[in-house]
Amino acid sequence: MVLDVGIAILATLVANGIEAPFVFMATLGFLWLVPVGLNLWGAIKFWIAFLLFEKRRMVRYYKAEMYKSKFPASNGYVDWEEYLGFIVTDNDVRPEAKTKAAAFAGEIATCKTLRPATLFIGTQIALQRAMDEYQAPPSTSGMLSTANAG
Secondary structure, X not given: OHHHHHHHHHHHXXXXXXXXXXXXXXXHHHHHHHHHHHHHHHHHHHHHHHHHHHHXXXXXXXXXXXXXXXXXXXXXXXXHHHHHHHHHHOOOOOHHHHHHHHHHHHHHHHHHHHOOOOHHHHHHHHHHHHHHHOOOOOOOOOHHHHHHHO
């Protein structure tokens, strides 16, 4: 902000023949509005690309990692945070699944910090979709433990 005001003052000093307040305000307006426009354009491009290409790819990645790490069934969990928290804290879950669940949570936290309006929301959408589509392998779904008990 101080740098912007300094640039506006410098532009006002350079433009001798034009009204000083106009040059000052026009320079500040340019320095403040152009980045907003560029960020808005970047967000529009992200959401178009996300909806057309990236969402499907991210869902496939999350599902593949869930199968690879043998995550327990996500039935009954509406929220991804609750589901990942269950995996990390449950003693019956395999260590590989706990590690992967913690990595997913860390990845989403990083996205929240770096790009909260785009990548964070997109990552949540993709993980939620992967949870909805995920079917746990029979050995980790709890179905075999009840069948063997009886």
